[in-house]
Amino acid sequence: MPALYDNSVITEVPGPLSKAACKKLDKFFDSRAVHFVVDYDKSDGTYIVDIDGNRYLDVYSQIASIPVGYNNAALIAAAQSPDMISALVNRPALGNFPSSRWHDILQDGLLKVAPEGLNNVFTAQSGSEANELAYKAAFMLYRRKERDGGDWTSEEVSSCINNAKPxxxxxxxxxxANSFHGRGFGSLSTTRSKAVHKLDIPSFNWPQAPFPALKYPLDKYTTENAAEEQRCLKEVERLITSWHCPVAGLVTEPIQSEGGDNHASPAFFQGLRDITKKHGIVMIVDEVQTGFGATGKFWGHAHWNLTSPPDIVTFSKKAQTAGYFFGDRMLVPDKAYRQFNTWIGDPARVIMSKAVINEILDKDLVKQTARVGDALYAELDGLAQKYPDLVMNLRGKGQGTYFAFDTKDAASLVYTMKTLGVNIGTCGSQTVRLRPMLIFDESHIPILISTLDKALASI
Amino acid sequence: MPALYDNSVITEVPGPLSKAACKKLDKFFDSRAVHFVVDYDKSDGTYIVDIDGNRYLDVYSQIASIPVGYNNAALIAAAQSPDMISALVNRPALGNFPSSRWHDILQDGLLKVAPEGLNNVFTAQSGSEANELAYKAAFMLYRRKERDGGDWTSEEVSSCINNAKPxxxxxxxxxxANSFHGRGFGSLSTTRSKAVHKLDIPSFNWPQAPFPALKYPLDKYTTENAAEEQRCLKEVERLITSWHCPVAGLVTEPIQSEGGDNHASPAFFQGLRDITKKHGIVMIVDEVQTGFGATGKFWGHAHWNLTSPPDIVTFSKKAQTAGYFFGDRMLVPDKAYRQFNTWIGDPARVIMSKAVINEILDKDLVKQTARVGDALYAELDGLAQKYPDLVMNLRGKGQGTYFAFDTKDAASLVYTMKTLGVNIGTCGSQTVRLRPMLIFDESHIPILISTLDKALASI
Known part of the structure; x- marks a missing residue:
């Protein structure tokens, strides 16, 4: 079991070796965003070690994307398996020439954790790509319904080459508002969090609905928050019915993560399900950051108890691969090669995902995350009481370890935490977010909390 | 050395086992485009073996993406290396927490083959993503020049969140026209080859210039072809100066591949370089299919002897990873995190790319491809003489093994070839394309040519 001294910082952050390595790297690879350069051989479990020998408790996890710890033994075994060697060396065009093993890799991996009701999968390489593929599926379905069994017209076929109607x-x-769905031209058109993502990039004229701005603590503002959610739902429906063109799909995160860890209630999401059903709109749940257990359920949307499942659920990050799940086979386009590309994902990463999934299931890590989250919330709430001006709007109760709070200077607090040996992240404009791995357990809580206490006291 | 009997087909294609496997897979993964299901353990070098035991000479190479053969020993060694295990198990957010090895992996791999004058790299996961990142770099540079050192205005910052000007x-x-640059919403807006790629997907109102339609044989139509290229260049400039909005970038393939293997002369591409320079437009060369040696030079654009290098060169496929090279550091955005995403490529695939690069250099495979291409062209030209109505507009002379010809029924010819044990591909509307790996050598020519002769004779 890790002890308190398992994290230790012995240089400034970043240290001199990290700085020198960055400078060298920057000659051909932009390294302005590097926090520190990592010695992954020395990193293990929830601890990340930089090349200056500093050892941090990692509660940021590669932007929320490491699921079961550095140098996890089960993952090493998967990386050394014959399946993996073949997938790396003989990279297939999966849509044309899949391996004899591809079926079982999916069945014994991703399909085991498919969201209820969504038993089909399309694989991809990033969350951004997964979302764009979902949008394309929604658009093709919309037009397919409009055609009502009719074939493509010659006018459609010729005009699309010119990027013109019909x-x-x-x-x-x-x-x-405040969503993040990726940085491709389509996904970026649905991203609404920060100018740094969007400025100077042409985008589509698509509608942006308000996301509920809930007040905390939730139990104190029940009425106000319910009214706020109703206001947003009404605006969603108003935009759908008044937008200059048809809305084919609606995309939402279960918790708006990059945009500041904004939550809404199950009732709000049920409302979205009702509105999308009513208007024949594909409901896409972007679980790129929330999926794979971090909220104390395998999928964030499982907290909602929807009357019918979302149409599409996208994934990436902790999945270590990407793609989307869906149920309705009408979402498979009418002809082959419409939803297609050369690689259609990467079987090497899908094999890693299978290992991650089996590790999560074998070790019951989702249940552990729910349990540890409850214990961690109590401690964080204690800090919120102790530092009411520095730990504000604490959120994530009952959502595993998916915690965040607002503070005065998030970047500065996160930096101080790093110098004290804990790696955490920011989001939104004034929010600190915790993104522990699923192996974060009760033994890590005192390290995190005592360090946070020290950092807050120093402000 | 492989003998003629190294390819053999013992069942119909696809065979009963492939069909059964497809049906099983299709329950959760669209398998309508599957040619056959592959036993990659039994595949080796340029031969691919399906699960029915059929062995094909592979002259299609996973849609032109296998560089140095199935189960290549050097690639197996890379797949088993400690660097690889770490990259697979400890997948980093490369922009924030790169490994201590990342610098050397790039320097000893991708940077070794950087196009002349382009000594910076940004890594990605697919050709489509690489192109979109290049477009974003072009847009950010355009606006940066317009700002002329000025900072972002508050109106810009707020309006971009609404997808609105400025x-x-x-x-x-x-x-x-006839280009293929990928299937994301931005890359698809520049793809102009087929309706199956584009239909029903919203796109940007961007200009499409005519690509020269050359007549073959080239030496017979020198004057006509030069005039055709001049016509296209004039239209490029007319569109740039008359389009309803500024053109920030121009993207071209060295050989339009998916769109039918359409070639143009070095003079045409020099003309594009001149026009883009004159109008301050970022010239992007999409080498996703042409890059990594297939044309008898490492980069397709190296055939052009440009007076100054292109601004950006994108790569994927045979590189086994993706990304873009560039020279001008002004193409690095003014602030960090603008060109950014969680993973920024995949170091596992960049390590495979390094192994591919070193295998190509060690075995001098680009030179071999040029040499083998000359020999193969002579044989193909013989078939063109023998079957003038079935092998038309043979193209690719002097471009390594990057050959294609038009025929009456390309799909049917490709299918017949498969039943005779040779896997080739189609492109455009009536074109057969050969996409041999770089290890395709003189010993494979008789197998390919005798099979093609037999298939053509059977029509």
């Missing part, structure tokens, strides 16, 4: 129709994906 | 400007990327 072949390239005006159709929209609705997203929410 | 923060989300109307700017365009020009591409060519």
């Amino acid at each position: 072949g390239s129709p005006e159709l929209a994906i609705m997203s929410f | 923060g989300s400007p109307e700017l365009a990327i020009m591409s060519f």
